Amino acid sequence: MNYNPFIIPFTTGAIILFAIIIYKFIAWYRKLDKKQRFYLRKNILTFKSIEAIKESFLEALIHRNIYKKNLLLGYMHMSLAFGWFLLIIFGKIEASLHAQTLFEEPWLAIFFRYFVRDEHKFFMSEIFPPLMDFLLLVILSGVLLAWLKRFSSSLLGMKKTTRHSKFDKIALASLWWIFPLRLLSESSTAALTGNGSFLTGTVGNLMAVLNLQYFEIYFWWAYSICLFAFFVSLPFSRYMHIPTEVVFIFLKKWGATAGEEYSGYTDFQLNACSRCGICIDVCQMNFAANIQNVQSVYFIRDTRYKHLKDETANNCLMCGRCVEACPVGLELTVIRQQLRNKKEIAGKHYYDYTKPQEADKKYDIVYFAGCMTHLTPSIIISMKKIFEEAGINYWFMDENKGTCCGRPMRQQGFIQQSKDLISINQKLINSSGAKTLVTSCPICYKSFKEEYVLDIEIKHHSEFINELIENNKIKIQNSQKSIVYHDPCELGRGSGIYEEPRNILAKVGNLKSSEFEKQNSLCCGGSLSNAIIELEDQIKIRNHALENLTACNPDILATACPLCKKTFVHGNKAKVMDIAEIIAENISLQNQSSKHKEKNKIKTKIEL
Amino acid sequence: MENKKTVLVIGAGPAGISAAKSLANDNISVTVLEKEDTFGGNINNWAKLFPNFKDAGEVKSSLIQNFVNNQNIKIVYNKKVTELKKHNQKWIANTSDGEVFESDAAILSTGFKVFDAQYKEELGYGIYPNVITSVEFEKMYKNGKILTVQGSVPKKIAFLNCVGSRDEKVGNHYCSRICCIAAVKQAIEFKELYPQSEAFIFYMDIRMAGQFYEELYRKSQEKHGVVYIRGRISETSSTIDKKVQIKAEDTLAATPLRMTVDMLVLMIGVEASKSTTILSKQNNIDGPYGFAKSKDIHTADNYSNENGLFLAGSCKRPLTLTETIADGKSAAISVVEYLKQTK
Numbered sequence: 047m048n049y050n051p052f053i054i055p056f057t058t059g060a061i062i063l064f065a066i067i068i069y070k071f072i073a074w075y076r077k078l079d080k081k082q083r084f085y086l087r088k089n090i091l092t093f094k095s096i097e098a099i100k101e102s103f104l105e106a107l108i109h110r111n112i113y114k115k116n117l118l119l120g121y122m123h124m125s126l127a128f129g130w131f132l133l134i135i136f137g138k139i140e141a142s143l144h145a146q147t148l149f150e151e152p153w154l155a156i157f158f159r160y161f162v163r164d165e166h167k168f169f170m171s172e173i174f175p176p177l178m179d180f181l182l183l184v185i186l187s188g189v190l191l192a193w194l195k196r197f198s199s200s201l202l203g204m205k206k207t208t209r210h211s212k213f214d215k216i217a218l219a220s221l222w223w224i225f226p227l228r229l230l231s232e233s234s235t236a237a238l239t240g241n242g243s244f245l246t247g248t249v250g251n252l253m254a255v256l257n258l259q260y261f262e263i264y265f266w267w268a269y270s271i272c273l274f275a276f277f278v279s280l281p282f283s284r285y286m287h288i289p290t291e292v293v294f295i296f297l298k299k300w301g302a303t304a305g306e307e308y309s310g311y312t313d314f315q316l317n318a319c320s321r322c323g324i325c326i327d328v329c330q331m332n333f334a335a336n337i338q339n340v341q342s343v344y345f346i347r348d349t350r351y352k353h354l355k356d357e358t359a360n361n362c363l364m365c366g367r368c369v370e371a372c373p374v375g376l377e378l379t380v381i382r383q384q385l386r387n388k389k390e391i392a393g394k395h396y397y398d399y400t401k402p403q404e405a406d407k408k409y410d411i412v413y414f415a416g417c418m419t420h421l422t423p424s425i426i427i428s429m430k431k432i433f434e435e436a437g438i439n440y441w442f443m444d445e446n447k448g449t450c451c452g453r454p455m456r457q458q459g460f461i462q463q464s465k466d467l468i469s470i471n472q473k474l475i476n477s478s479g480a481k482t483l484v485t486s487c488p489i490c491y492k493s494f495k496e497e498y499v500l501d502i503e504i505k506h507h508s509e510f511i512n513e514l515i516e517n518n519k520i521k522i523q524n525s526q527k528s529i530v531y532h533d534p535c536e537l538g539r540g541s542g543i544y545e546e547p548r549n550i551l552a553k554v555g556n557l558k559s560s561e562f563e564k565q566n567s568l569c570c571g572g573s574l575s576n577a578i579i580e581l582e583d584q585i586k587i588r589n590h591a592l593e594n595l596t597a598c599n600p601d602i603l604a605t606a607c608p609l610c611k612k613t614f615v616h617g618n619k620a621k622v623m624d625i626a627e628i629i630a631e632n633i634s635l636q637n638q639s640s641k642h643k644e645k646n647k648i649k650t651k652i653e654l
Numbered sequence: 655m656e657n658k659k660t661v662l663v664i665g666a667g668p669a670g671i672s673a674a675k676s677l678a679n680d681n682i683s684v685t686v687l688e689k690e691d692t693f694g695g696n697i698n699n700w701a702k703l704f705p706n707f708k709d710a711g712e713v714k715s716s717l718i719q720n721f722v723n724n725q726n727i728k729i730v731y732n733k734k735v736t737e738l739k740k741h742n743q744k745w746i747a748n749t750s751d752g753e754v755f756e757s758d759a760a761i762l763s764t765g766f767k768v769f770d771a772q773y774k775e776e777l778g779y780g781i782y783p784n785v786i787t788s789v790e791f792e793k794m795y796k797n798g799k800i801l802t803v804q805g806s807v808p809k810k811i812a813f814l815n816c817v818g819s820r821d822e823k824v825g826n827h828y829c830s831r832i833c834c835i836a837a838v839k840q841a842i843e844f845k846e847l848y849p850q851s852e853a854f855i856f857y858m859d860i861r862m863a864g865q866f867y868e869e870l871y872r873k874s875q876e877k878h879g880v881v882y883i884r885g886r887i888s889e890t891s892s893t894i895d896k897k898v899q900i901k902a903e904d905t906l907a908a909t910p911l912r913m914t915v916d917m918l919v920l921m922i923g924v925e926a927s928k929s930t931t932i933l934s935k936q937n938n939i940d941g942p943y944g945f946a947k948s949k950d951i952h953t954a955d956n957y958s959n960e961n962g963l964f965l966a967g968s969c970k971r972p973l974t975l976t977e978t979i980a981d982g983k984s985a986a987i988s989v990v991e992y993l994k995q996t997k
Binding site: 399421424427446612616 | 909
């Protein structure tokens, strides 16, 4: 048997590591909710598993998403992950070929050069030394970059990097030293036996100059101890993401989603976070308002270690910029929502005092303005004008006794309240018999689409107006004004509506682009999901966004969300208008009846 | 005449007028720079004054006695000061038309402006014609009638307090001090004109901290039947017949409330005027919300941290007319003290 006491730290560490990981995975699996387990069973034997293997390869080993952010940062992650992965695989093949069995001593592959000192020839034995040396060199280049990143994160395209916990530091330090020590161990053995290749051979020769090769056994010991330290700290450190990310990718591909409640799937996601800190750089709280320690990486970390503070959970705009940027694809805002969950009184009905009025007859279209739109009445007036001009038989559902869609409650973690509101609205919507529901508020839109059970087509007014124009139901004229469009979070990143608003605006004016657009658009700062942010900070976020949006001095700053409109108006930077208002202003009245003329007159404000 | 000291007063509102008069009395040569074509400032917007319903015109007349034809006072109209700077112990004011004025000391009496109610779109100002501001109410009252845009007497009128004051969303945390009592005054005026109509006042707190205010508040309820509802209006909409529909919360009854009124009057708050903000920023004496900051609120309230630059009236904070006039005189005393020290 190939044995030396220095294999003990490595072997013990590996056993502890696997035991803990298996224990944790089983515990989390048992906490998966019914829906998640259902999808797992349903899809485990389908081609979705093949997709998951492919994605695991691309993300967990190649780190494709990090390459998108920065080439060097991507290379750093890939060299460490993929390089090490290949080193293990080829090491195992080499050891198995040498031992002529698949069941050689498990540590043989790791310490192969120490135990196989002669030049015993075995099948393909001559290709391994240079290959293993090459892989080691790749990994070492990644380690060098990691050192540089600690020294100056901006070299690798990161403005800020994550601050670490105790276990992280132990794991990180051992990770840094594993490969340099492997180089020294193998090189010293190479110096003594000549079994090295271009890297270990050369370094070995250099070591021989200083007679360092006689410390061979100590280098191997140090290498083994470093592996032990890394393995034992891994399950408690950020490096738990290495095994967890793969499981997460499989669960995700099988169709699991984070529900309203904290579940085992949440645990998998919390542990799949590598704490790379990419979410810090994209967070407006960080770069516009200089608020630290609340970003997703800290939120996930604190939740995982169970010392989450209310401030960290609640001081977030839920704009979704970090979700868009996360290389692992974690459902960061949904998890935050789960953790915000206030304990409600079970079985209590919170909105008994609302007396919703059902539709008096059947309609083609239901219009739901939404609470925020009621605070911007010019949007409502514009929508009425558009509906009338298009000759639509519509029901203004929340004109008098409106009820909130429930989403703001949900985002704050009040699930029961949200459900109560949803059931009230669902009943009303169904009473209209309409085929389409139009809303002016992106928050309501997302809520109707994702949280309601409705057999009805749901459209944001930008989609609806776009269709009216395409189908020639309304005619508009081009005002020639320059317009910049601001993508509201819930409509853009939240619901993927990017083209319809631009399509409309290009027809009524001269649409200009801005620095932060579409997936990369900024939050206005007025988000309802953050109930604790200080006004001054909100203003900083708003002003920063306004500055960027109005850099080209547009005549109009257009948006498609009443909340964004209200927030930006107070910034006093540009004329802010909702898409509906812009269309209503530029509508060419086809059936210009006296009724319409009179209506327009009313709107002219009295001069006193 | 040779060694006569000169003082620049910026703004011919009540504070500026009262300061200029006192200085002239001390044989100091005063130049008053006014951006409008007339003096009086915000007092011109008022018909009658709280708490005694005295005619604002009368108050103005007695205020300007010895002001207009005073040989020590030179009033220059249509002069908007764009820059105020100290140079070699002199105060230099540049106006928008390029003229330059020089003096030994300067008084900032640039006053306030009212909050632009269009910022609170949910209240419908600028959208629904029967939503007006308290300033517009005064103008109507001056003409003897309060009428809706359709030309009829409002059967129901509502006043909403704290529009642009004590409102975190618009960035004004402070209380404007004059709106509560102005709402009480206007509600009484309305009820006296139209006893058959109903008047409601929506408020957060009724702040009656002035002599005779509390009595007036009481009288408005006992004698005129003005109804007070504690709660802010959250949104407005228009009915087909152009009435204003209000959604609010009655926080005493703890229930949401809806009401249709013929007219809604927004009691708009007090903000620092543009000149106040610009000129105090230039001299590093800007305080919160764009108002000018005095050296010490207790003992040197008319002094600023700039030697020779003095503050009078509501350029410092929201003040009543009574306080403003007194503050103008007080500023004049401080200027005289200063000029004596500098010989």
